[in-house]
Amino acid sequence: MTAAPPPVSPALPTRPVDLAVVGAGIVGLAHAVDAVERGLRVAVVERDARAVGASIRNFGHLCATPQTGTVLDYAMAAREKWLRLSEKAGFDIVRAGTLVVARSAAEMGVLEEFAAERGHEQVRLLDRAGVEKLFPAARNIVGGAHLPLDLRVDPRAAVPALANWLADNGVDFYWHTHAGAISPGIVHTARGDLPATAIVHASGHDVDRLFPALAEEFEVRRCKLHMLEVDPPGDIRIAPAVLTGYSMLRYGGLAATASATEVRREITARAPETLDVVMNLMFTQRPDGAIALGDTHHYSRTHLPFDEESVTDLVLREGARLFGVDQLTVRRRWRGxxxxxxxxxxxxxxxAPSVRVVSVTSGIGMTTALGLAPTVLDDLL
Structure with a gap:
């Protein structure tokens, strides 16, 4: 497939825009969306020809229900906005929810506690037969839970669609334009200065490039993920996103239950090497049928460029166990x-008073950014 030519950027304005956003990933786009809905004149500066970072390398899972506290508030607000934007911007959104499978009594205990806290609207307990209706290939399960409010998008389609919708609604995009510095009222780019009344810097894990002191204050590091696309065993179709016991240790609402401690003990006894790589075994199915499977988590300010195949082997081993097959066939792999x-x-x-630096530092930008952005702009504007 031949790559599309980079888009042509307009000339930089001489008069200040109301809001300049640095970064065209989901966090930057979320701020642009909210600003447009307020009737503001917006410009977005992006160093690449399109979004190529975390915003398109993820599962597309809008995982609202398992969150807690402020994160849950942002996620639920973002959920409503995703639904509205899917109609406006013309991208598909899947309302099949999340299936959390339980493969032990302790894992089922987590789900029972969570259901008792949240209620039937958010958490619906399932027996083994109920799980198999949603995930026919599931093996060695005792039950599960369906989280019907969660959503899913194809990030490789939804994020470009949002950018296109914003451009159609008057936002100027400066693609292939590096922002080398920010001062009050000006984004200094490789193409010249962009004047702006207010500025949001949303460059994800690269916050340290322009704001190293802030990155050090928040102890920002880069989380590297091992992620895969595999063939669907038996060409099965699974509508919801699927989480496992590993996810019960990762998402705040599930991890806060008393039974989560026993789940950690079980995994430690069975496969401690998976905890060493901070595995979160989960998957979503892409529109073409491929299974997006992952992932593991590795933390550093600067990662070496070498990926250990043994880590990928762990993901494939646990994925095959989840699907009840001897092995999975990899279509592609990537580093999130x-x-x-x-x-x-x-x-x-x-x-500075007219500048905000914003980054979602917990791996849930797709889930929360559209809910976070209005609070940032309420304060900034």
């Missing part, structure tokens, strides 16, 4: 990467 902070789920900082 996102900003992570051990001290905060969100980095929102004010280096």
């Amino acid at each position: 990467i996102y900003a992570d902070s051990p001290t905060a789920d969100f980095l929102v900082a004010t280096p």
